[in-house]
Structures are given as structure tokens and as C-alpha cells.
Amino acid sequence: MELTVLHHKRHVARIYQLVILLALVFLGFSKTGFAQPAVLWDKTLGGAENDELSKVITTSDGGMLVGASSESGVSVDKSQASRGKFDFWIVKLSSDGTRQWDKRFGGTENDRLVGVQQTSDGGYILAGTSDSEAGGDKSENDRGAIEQKGDFWVIKISSNGTKLWDKTIGSTSNDIMTSMVLAPDNSILLGGYTTGTKGADKSEARLGRDVDDDIWIVKLSANGTKQWDKTLGTVYIDRLRNVSLTAGGEFLIAGDNALYRFSQNGNQQWEKAVPQNYPGSYLVEAFQTKDGGYILGLRTSEGRLGMHALKLDAGGNIVWSRFVKGRTSTAPYNSDELACIRQTPDGGYILAGASVSKSNADKSEDVRGVFEDFWMVKLSPNGVREWDKTMGGGGTDRPTSIELTKDGGYLIGGVTDSHMEYDKTTTHRGSNDCWLLRFAPDRADNKLSFSANALNFVARVGSPSPPAQTLVLNTSGGSPAVTFTKLSKADWLILPPAALGTVSFRVNPGNLAYGTYQVRIKASAPGFVGVDLDITMVLQPAISGRAVRINAGGKAFTAADGRVFSADRYYSGVDRVSSVTGDILGTTDDELYRNARTSAAISYDIPAPNGQYMLVLHFAEIYFGAPGGKPLGERQRLFNVNIEGQRRYTNFDIIAFTVAPMRVFRFELPITITDGRMNIDLTTGAADLPTISAIEMVPLEEYTRIIEVTAAEDATVRADEFASQNFGSSTLLDVKSGTGSSIDRYTYLKFPFVSINEIISAKLRIYGNNVETGSAINLSAYGIEDDSWTESGITWKNAPIQTNAALSTVDVSTTLNYYELDVTAFVRARSKSAQKGGGLTSIILKNPSARNRKLTFHSRENPSGLAPQLIIQTSGLYLNNIRTGAVEEEVVTIQEKESSVIYPNPVSGHFMLKLSDKHQGKVSLNISNELGQSIELPASDQPVQEVNISNLSLQNGIYLLKVQSVTEMEVLRILLVK
Structure with a gap:
């Protein structure tokens, strides 16, 4: 599409039709293997009330400055009392996120900070909207009448936060500032929208109706003197979204649906219409790119279509258009809304927005809680998605600012009401807080890594503490000073002295009640990407000494x-x-x-x-x-x-x-x-x-139970010419990686199980071997959150990807045998999801070492019966639930002749029951789960009858169907997969 250049003062009347087709169609994940950037640290800032981050910038001393609006008094991170309602609030941080100082500026009413930039003398310009009269830190009255309050307010401060001067700029009506930028000579361009006409500081008349907004830009000198102002727009509502500088030092103005370019002296160079590909979309930000063109970030209606990036050349022609989104939905809250877009040093683009979408399409990770998370997406110079990153707590987390750091990393900030959970490692302050995250460059070399990502301890009340467990803390190079931090209270965990190399962790249950205790440890070092370690202690009841165990026929x-x-x-x-x-x-x-x-x-x-x-x-x-x-x-x-x-x-x-x-x-x-x-x-x-x-x-309270869960679905996917082919019915599962066409093969496993309260351990057992010559080959297990794949439908193209590091690894030799991988941490997490309505666990098997050797394992379709299994050990707390509703004196008879038959099995909602001829008369049916909880089902005396369980609130898993008649009773197994 070519965007027509309009002369100065000519309004946009229409958008021309597309004259060129979009050149690229972008699909899912690129195969370039770009990794998500690591999080170096996150920081929560705030007082006891609402504190909302507007802008974060890097500073000349290597630190950063956070600009926010605050209504908090002296509390937590805020050192000065509130002036009125909301005030400007800035916080100076060092390069590692340490708070150095904070300052509050405000009048008696609402003062909302919009932008902050550093001046060449080391000071800062703060700018936003104020409806305060003179008083406090504000030296001038609001320009409007009583019912028309709201002006642009600009403050100049020194490098240590001392106020030097302030200026109020406004019309006689309501003026809302939305963006500001500094020119190379430290002059200031303020941008926003207004319902005001000519009067006070506004030199031009209103363009639209009294109730409609116009775009208003105001140029100030470096000392705050007004130089010129311009009113832009149509006869309808027009709002300014952002202002920025071009390579030549001119101003680029982004409205809802139009771009404007002005010289330093206020002459308009051109006006360009922005295409509205979809009704309700509007421009969020626009910047000139290194090639002289422009990158536009647009928000789509209710966010349902995703975050939209549009690349234009210098003449305004579309180069490419890219939407990125997660799982689509007709619900308005399932949205991906763009907040910021920037060009990266490699010529690509970083997008930041708020998302509540699940993983799918361009999104590799599910939403953390119920509400929005930060979502970052990296695009290549030609718009191909390279990676994405979801970050959030359990509440609402919305990004408002993103900047590039000098080392090529990212600094993203926004507003949060989340407590310390999921990705948020710092405590909640007040109602809304400022949340800041520092990311390493895409390919950061300085990293810490543990030899395992989890430790699991099993202890008993009243017994000596279990032995210490060791692992190795490695670094990609150098000998940095390491620190260990518990991300939540866990007095039972004894941290070792922080050091590289072998470290030992110990637990001391003390007087804790039995149950499962978990904590996350962060290892960090200056200039290095940190690493997390999950530590779990399963504390079992005290041993009574009454247990009896006998090896029948043995020693x-x-x-x-x-x-x-x-x-x-x-x-x-x-x-x-x-x-x-x-x-x-x-x-x-x-x-x-x-x-x-x-x-x-x-x-x-x-x-x-x-x-x-x-x-x-x-x-x-x-x-x-x-x-x-x-x-x-x-x-x-x-x-x-x-x-x-x-x-x-x-x-x-x-x-x-x-x-x-x-x-x-x-x-x-x-x-x-x-x-x-x-x-x-x-x-x-x-x-x-x-x-x-x-x-x-x-004794029942001491018992730990072994639960064997057989895979409900399993399948191999293959790359290249086999990428669209499904192998779900194969009797063998393959794993292979290497170089060459059609080499790569992954195996997907899905296990159903009901929720289990206390998981001590979970081991994945698979039967197979390395079927090609050579030494033992590495096999790694990865967890995935997306369980929507099916055995009959999964292919390389639609298969979900893992969202974590390898859970565990094992070397597979040429010996046909069972091989075991520890997947405790992931299964434990999925079991918690099952308690909230889930009930599935999906695991991918890969060979990350790319050895060009094929590993083959028996699938659930294999006549050997050696299907993949999860072997779960759970504590006696689970068995207390099993006794609920159990009939202890019941006799279970295995039929000497043909048993009753259920088909199909697995069951999705309805199934047919063919009764054995040993049953006479009407039967009664009772379905129960592994917790012993049972439900009576309608039944008849027909030899073949349909049974409907679709109306029952049953989770996926294994159930027992008791069939009782006057002559016989039998128990049949059902695998429920909805």
C-alpha cells in the first residue's frame, strides 16, 4: 500500500487502496534457534498506595531512572510525603537495580508523569499532565477554568534530583500530555491532545467540535521558554500517541491514524495516513528506522488480533506487516495489546505488550496467573519472529516502557499488583507498584548454571535430617562473586556459602508439620545471568515402628x-x-x-x-x-x-x-x-x-504409595518432508537429532492422572535402546504446558514446544532395557494444576547433543505391553483420601469366563457396556476414582447398554466401574480422556 503525502494543513480524507500485496507471510516460530534473553534481575518499587510506572530510561552513569505517578505517602521505597493526589515520582537506580535516591514533585491535585529524559548536563526533564494550581512544587496556576483543568507541566531537575525550574503550558480548556522528546540542543517537544481553542499558551483555533480532541504539540527551549505550538487533526477526535526524533533531528508525530513530520522551527514537512487494516485499530508508537523508513506499532480492537508491527520504507510504502498473538478467542479479555516498539541494534524490533493469552501461535508460554502479563516479542529485520518471553506474577502486570541497554539487553517497566510469585521475585508494596525487569542481551555469554535444576529431599518428623545434597554451580567464564538468595521464606533450608563449584544444600525440618515445602533459590553475580534452583522437602509423618515388611521366599x-x-x-x-x-x-x-x-x-x-x-x-x-x-x-x-x-x-x-x-x-x-x-x-x-x-x-499414616500411570497418548514427530505427517499409531517411538534432511525426531508423551497431594518422586520409565551403532546417546526429557495435542493429530508443524530447560537426562545404550528419567519437579507442578481442574502431564523426549543416532522405544500400541510409564511415589496423606467411601469387606471376583466389556476405552463421555453372561437381572453401576470417591450411575438389565458420564464433573484419569448384579460382581477399568 502506498501512503499518499498530503500538503501542510490538508486533512486526511481517505485511505487509498492497497497497490502492493504484503510480501511475506510469517508462520509461527522461526527455525533460526534464537533463545529468549535471560532475566538478570527484577525490582518492585512503590509505597503503600498506588504507584504507576510511566517511563524508564538508562542514564549516562550506567544506571537508570524510573518515572512514575504516585499517591503514596512516606512508606517502603518512597521517602517524601505526598503533595496532593497523584504526584510525579522518580527513582534513581544503579546498574544492578539498587535504589540510590527518589524524589517527589507535585501540586495539591493530580499530577501525572508521562515522560522523562536526561539532558546533556546530567540533569533530567520531567513532563506530564497537571490539574494543580500553584503550590507545593508547582509555580504557576492551571490555565483553564474550574471545570476545564489540566495542562502540560514540565520540570527541570539536576543530576541529584534538585528542582531547577518548572513550566505550566496550557490552553483555557483541558489539555492531556501523552509524550515528550528532547532535541540534540536540549530543546523540548511536548505532545498531547486538547479540547481547547486559541487562548492562553495555545496559538491556533480548535479544528473539531467543542467535545472533540485535537493533537497539540508545543516546542520549548532548553530553559523552558515556549518557541512555537501547532494544532493538528481533523474535524473528528484526534489524539497524539507519541513524538520522536528522526535521524536528522526533526520531529516525528504519531496520531491515532496519521504521521506528521516537523522541522525544528515548526514547519510541517508532510502528513501521511496510516492504514487501518482492521476497524478499531490505532497507532501506538512510530519511529524512524536505521534505513530511513519507519516502524509503526499498532493496537488492534480489544487486542484480539494481537500486537501489530508495520514496516514502511522512506516513501511510506508498506515493506511488511506482522501480527503476533497467542491463542485466539472471541472473549475480549483474551488479548495481546501492544504498549511499546523499538528497533534493536541488529536491525530487528522488540515489541512489548500486555497479554492474557495461552501459549499457541506466536506465544510459547501460558499466562502466569489470571490477568495480564508482560509479553516481549523479538522480530528480525524482515519481521520474522525470533523469540518471545512472558513475565508476570499472579495478578495484573502491564508494561508501559521498554528501552535498550548499552550492552544490547532490555529494560522493561510497567505497573503491577502481583505479589511475589511466578516470575516476580520481590514483594508487593501497595495497591499498584512499579515493576522493572533487566534482561541480558539475546546471546549473553556470561551465565551461571547449576548441574541440576531441582533438588528433592524426603524427611520424617522426629527423625534425623536427611543427608545433604550436592550439585555444581558453573560459570561460562571468570570467577565472579556469587550470592544465594531465597525467593520466599524457608527457614528449613540451610544455604551453603555462596561459591562456584560443588555446593551442598541441607534441610532441617525442626518443628514443622508434615507436608510438602518448596522454595526457589537464585544464584546471582554482578555482570552474569543468574540461575534458579527449585528445592522441595517432603516431610512425612513420624515412624511408629509398627511397619512389617517381608521378602517372601527370599533373604x-x-x-x-x-x-x-x-x-x-x-x-x-x-x-x-x-x-x-x-x-x-x-x-x-x-x-x-x-x-x-x-x-x-x-x-x-x-x-x-x-x-x-x-x-x-x-x-x-x-x-x-x-x-x-x-x-x-x-x-x-x-x-x-x-x-x-x-x-x-x-x-x-x-x-x-x-x-x-x-x-x-x-x-x-x-x-x-x-x-x-x-x-x-x-x-x-x-x-x-x-x-x-x-x-x-x-501404618496408614506412614505409607508411601507407588502409582504407575501408563501413557494415554504417545507419538513421534519428524522434520522436513515428514513435517505434516502423523505417526501416532506407530508401535515404536523415535528420538534423533543431527544434521541433514529429515533427521530430527522428537517423541511426545501424555499421561493422565488425578490430583495427588504429596508427590515424593516421579520417574519416567521408557523401554527401548539405541538401535544404531556407537556409544550411549543422551536422552533428555522436557516438560510442556500445552496438553491440547492429540496422538492422532500431532505433527512436526503443530507440535507444542517446551517452555523450560531439560528436566533430566539419561544415556541410552544399545542394550534393550528400561531407562528412567527424573521428572519430579514438573509432575509435581502439573499435579497442582490437576487440583485446579487439570489432570494431564505432557513430556517431550529429545537428543540435544545431535549425535545422528536413533533411539527407539516401545509405544502404547506395541504388543509387548511395555508402554511409557510415570512411576509416582506419594505419601500417606494421599491414602487417607483413598479410604473415603471405600468398602473394606468387599469381595472382588475375577471371572472364570468372559468378563464384561467397555468400548470404546479410552472413554470421552459415552461408552457401551457389554455384560458378561454371569450377570442375571438388573445390574447396578458405580464409578469411583483412585481417591475412593464414588458415584452411582443409571443402569438397566439390557445385555448391552449405553452409559453416559459426560454430565459428571470428572477429570481425565483412571476410574473403576463396579458392576453388581444378584449373581456376580466385577470391577472394570476406565481411562477417561475428554
Whole structure:
């Protein structure tokens, strides 16, 4: 589109049609691999009331000056009392954000600061809008009548904040200042809008109606003397958005929908219309670029279309147009609103705005809380998105100013009412505060890094503190002075002396109640990008000494997590033990399951103090289908399980639960002991002999539970010519990276689970190997917040990206085996989301070392049954919830013939239930989750019936469907994926 140049005083009558098409179409993320800049520090400034940042600038001494409007009295960061309502407030900071001094300037009414700039003598010009009369720091009365208050107000101060002079500039009506700029000779251009006509300091008549605004610009000399003023606009409402300097020292004026250029002496050079591609959009800022053209930042209607950058050449022709936005919505609050735009040293552009969008399209990170966050987007010189960064707390955070630092970094400031959470590391002051963030350059070399991004401690009330944990603090170079800071109160964490190299962290629970405690540590050093470390302590209830653990058929054994099993005891019956060699799946404690007590009748009579216990029976099929045993067939081992004289399972089939031999199954049952003994009897059923690997009886309040969650969806995505292809139904999952076409492959995993209160650990277990020759290959797991992808729809092009560093890594060799990655911190965070209505965890697997070697793992479609799993260890607090609504004396029978069938399964809302022929008459249906919470469902006596659970408030996860008739009762598993 060509923008027509209009002569001086000629108003914009129309916008010409597009004569050139937009040359570029910009899609999602560029493949240039630009990284988000790191946050060096953030700073909250304010008093006890409202303090709103307008402008932040860098200063000649390497520090910075924050300009704000404040209604706070002497409190927190504000050292001077308020003059009236809002006052001008400036805060001088050093290069590291340390507050050096602050000053307040105001009259008796509202004085709102708009701009601040440093003069060549080291002082500063402050400018804004004032409706105060003379008094306080204001030397002149307002120019307007009682109902028409509001003038431009300018103050000159010295380098230490001493007021030198002030000037009031106004018409006889209401004048609102919106921008100011200093010329090379320290003269000042003020810009804003007014409803005033000729009179007082205004030399030209109104252009529009009495109620409509005109643009008004005023030029002052370096000492504040008025030199000239101009009124601009149409017969309608016209408002000035910003003023700036061109390379030649002229003034560029940006209105809502027009650009103007003026010489230093007030002669208008030209006027250009700004295209309105969409109704309701308007110009926010405009600057001349290094190539002599212009960059325009526009705000779209309600922000729904995103932040808009428009590049023009020197003649006003469109070079490119770029919208950046997050997940779209018809809701007006799902917006991305531009506040500032600047050209960067590399010729690109940085955009800053407020966003409440979720990750999608151009946005890589979700909104932090409920309201707006700061959102920065970096564009290349030709408008291609290079990176974006979301920063915010739990409240409203809106940027108002962004500047480039001398080292190529960024300084962004705005208004916040957030407390210290998410990205905000400093405490809340009053109603609204000023929030300032200092970013390193895009490719900052000086960085600190920990050898891990999280530490997890497990302690018990009344027991000695757990051992210290060490990691390494590295630097990209040099030996800076490091400091460690806790970002929230955590007296239980003992920090080591701050130093590079190996550092040890310790915890001391003291008198804390049991539960989970978390804190974030920041390591920082002058001139270096800092690094965060998340530390969690799971404090379990005190040990009562009543737990009993027995290695059935084996010797004393200590599990990897410290549980101690005694050698086999308290048993009766034929003393017969079976054993095997080889890998036991689903555990790292293989030796516990390689021996099992196996005979025609097995009885355990275990003495135990009265009380509530969790009974855990451990099983693994180590004969049928195992090394040295008989081939695996159907229903080869069926036996009965009786607990405390009550039948719990009839014809229990281990393989029915494990799917494969040499794999662990744990049967958990809460039990109340009243006679001082626990009786367990395993008797011969329809096939072969009973067997058992281990027994645990743990007081309910001490129990830690292992929950195995199988992937609900998994898929590989591939680059280049395969970028649009879906591989979701494949039986194998690939991971590979390197150079060359079609090399890169990532694996995506999605796990459903209900909320878990206290997660001790979470391990991702995948079965596979390096299928190409060579040494072991690095495999890394990354978390993602976007769970909207589907197994049947995901491709390289639409796959979400990770929003964090690697959670953990493992070396994968050519040996086909289970490989384990620690994903505790991420799963714990996602579990908190589940408690708020979530319930999914998505993880990406990558090879970051680009070794050109393919790693292959079994998917959930693989007939081996060795699908990816999350192994979650949770404390006894979770099990207290499980007992809610549980029926302890219920007998669960596994059918000797065909069981009832649910299809489809996974279930999205409706499913069909085909009843086994063992059911007679009408059945009752009851659905329950892993917390034991249950709901009765409508049912009929039809052999095939439709069941609707779409109207229930159920989260994604695994549920149990109890089917009860007069002749039979069975329990079926449901995987709910909405």
C-alpha cells in the first residue's frame, strides 16, 4: 500500500487502496534457534498506595531512572510525603537495580508523569499532565477554568534530583500530555491532545467540535521558554500517541491514524495516513528506522488480533506487516495489546505488550496467573519472529516502557499488583507498584548454571535430617562473586556459602508439620545471568515402628528407597520357593521379585499392634513366560486371596494385571487390625499354584504409595518432508537429532492422572535402546504446558514446544532395557494444576547433543505391553483420601469366563457396556476414582447398554466401574480422556 503525502494543513480524507500485496507471510516460530534473553534481575518499587510506572530510561552513569505517578505517602521505597493526589515520582537506580535516591514533585491535585529524559548536563526533564494550581512544587496556576483543568507541566531537575525550574503550558480548556522528546540542543517537544481553542499558551483555533480532541504539540527551549505550538487533526477526535526524533533531528508525530513530520522551527514537512487494516485499530508508537523508513506499532480492537508491527520504507510504502498473538478467542479479555516498539541494534524490533493469552501461535508460554502479563516479542529485520518471553506474577502486570541497554539487553517497566510469585521475585508494596525487569542481551555469554535444576529431599518428623545434597554451580567464564538468595521464606533450608563449584544444600525440618515445602533459590553475580534452583522437602509423618515388611521366599533386602524387608517369616504350609534370573519390569528392586514363595497353600500369621494399616501384596509371574519356565499361555496361574478370613479375589490372575511375565503388580488394601494379628491365606484356584513375592504392612499414616500411570497418548514427530505427517499409531517411538534432511525426531508423551497431594518422586520409565551403532546417546526429557495435542493429530508443524530447560537426562545404550528419567519437579507442578481442574502431564523426549543416532522405544500400541510409564511415589496423606467411601469387606471376583466389556476405552463421555453372561437381572453401576470417591450411575438389565458420564464433573484419569448384579460382581477399568 502506498501512503499518499498530503500538503501542510490538508486533512486526511481517505485511505487509498492497497497497490502492493504484503510480501511475506510469517508462520509461527522461526527455525533460526534464537533463545529468549535471560532475566538478570527484577525490582518492585512503590509505597503503600498506588504507584504507576510511566517511563524508564538508562542514564549516562550506567544506571537508570524510573518515572512514575504516585499517591503514596512516606512508606517502603518512597521517602517524601505526598503533595496532593497523584504526584510525579522518580527513582534513581544503579546498574544492578539498587535504589540510590527518589524524589517527589507535585501540586495539591493530580499530577501525572508521562515522560522523562536526561539532558546533556546530567540533569533530567520531567513532563506530564497537571490539574494543580500553584503550590507545593508547582509555580504557576492551571490555565483553564474550574471545570476545564489540566495542562502540560514540565520540570527541570539536576543530576541529584534538585528542582531547577518548572513550566505550566496550557490552553483555557483541558489539555492531556501523552509524550515528550528532547532535541540534540536540549530543546523540548511536548505532545498531547486538547479540547481547547486559541487562548492562553495555545496559538491556533480548535479544528473539531467543542467535545472533540485535537493533537497539540508545543516546542520549548532548553530553559523552558515556549518557541512555537501547532494544532493538528481533523474535524473528528484526534489524539497524539507519541513524538520522536528522526535521524536528522526533526520531529516525528504519531496520531491515532496519521504521521506528521516537523522541522525544528515548526514547519510541517508532510502528513501521511496510516492504514487501518482492521476497524478499531490505532497507532501506538512510530519511529524512524536505521534505513530511513519507519516502524509503526499498532493496537488492534480489544487486542484480539494481537500486537501489530508495520514496516514502511522512506516513501511510506508498506515493506511488511506482522501480527503476533497467542491463542485466539472471541472473549475480549483474551488479548495481546501492544504498549511499546523499538528497533534493536541488529536491525530487528522488540515489541512489548500486555497479554492474557495461552501459549499457541506466536506465544510459547501460558499466562502466569489470571490477568495480564508482560509479553516481549523479538522480530528480525524482515519481521520474522525470533523469540518471545512472558513475565508476570499472579495478578495484573502491564508494561508501559521498554528501552535498550548499552550492552544490547532490555529494560522493561510497567505497573503491577502481583505479589511475589511466578516470575516476580520481590514483594508487593501497595495497591499498584512499579515493576522493572533487566534482561541480558539475546546471546549473553556470561551465565551461571547449576548441574541440576531441582533438588528433592524426603524427611520424617522426629527423625534425623536427611543427608545433604550436592550439585555444581558453573560459570561460562571468570570467577565472579556469587550470592544465594531465597525467593520466599524457608527457614528449613540451610544455604551453603555462596561459591562456584560443588555446593551442598541441607534441610532441617525442626518443628514443622508434615507436608510438602518448596522454595526457589537464585544464584546471582554482578555482570552474569543468574540461575534458579527449585528445592522441595517432603516431610512425612513420624515412624511408629509398627511397619512389617517381608521378602517372601527370599533373604533380607533393602529397597532402593530405603525400605527394609526382613527374610521370609511368619509363614506356614509347604516350604517351597521359586526363583528366576533376569530383569524384572516395573521396578528398580529386581531382587525382591526374583524369589517368590510358591506352593499349594500359603498362610501368613503376622503379629501386629492393633490399628489401621495399608496391606501391600507384591506379585510377579516368574515362571510362565519367564526364563527357564514354560511358555506363556492364557489363565495358567489362578489362585484365591483371603485376608483376615475374607475372600478378596477368586482365581486371581497376575498376568491379567501385568500383561507380561517378569513384571511387578502390587495389590493394596487398607486393613484395620483389632486382634493383634494379620492373616493372609493364598489357596489353589482353577490353575497351578499360588505365589507371592513380598508383603508390606504399614501404618496408614506412614505409607508411601507407588502409582504407575501408563501413557494415554504417545507419538513421534519428524522434520522436513515428514513435517505434516502423523505417526501416532506407530508401535515404536523415535528420538534423533543431527544434521541433514529429515533427521530430527522428537517423541511426545501424555499421561493422565488425578490430583495427588504429596508427590515424593516421579520417574519416567521408557523401554527401548539405541538401535544404531556407537556409544550411549543422551536422552533428555522436557516438560510442556500445552496438553491440547492429540496422538492422532500431532505433527512436526503443530507440535507444542517446551517452555523450560531439560528436566533430566539419561544415556541410552544399545542394550534393550528400561531407562528412567527424573521428572519430579514438573509432575509435581502439573499435579497442582490437576487440583485446579487439570489432570494431564505432557513430556517431550529429545537428543540435544545431535549425535545422528536413533533411539527407539516401545509405544502404547506395541504388543509387548511395555508402554511409557510415570512411576509416582506419594505419601500417606494421599491414602487417607483413598479410604473415603471405600468398602473394606468387599469381595472382588475375577471371572472364570468372559468378563464384561467397555468400548470404546479410552472413554470421552459415552461408552457401551457389554455384560458378561454371569450377570442375571438388573445390574447396578458405580464409578469411583483412585481417591475412593464414588458415584452411582443409571443402569438397566439390557445385555448391552449405553452409559453416559459426560454430565459428571470428572477429570481425565483412571476410574473403576463396579458392576453388581444378584449373581456376580466385577470391577472394570476406565481411562477417561475428554
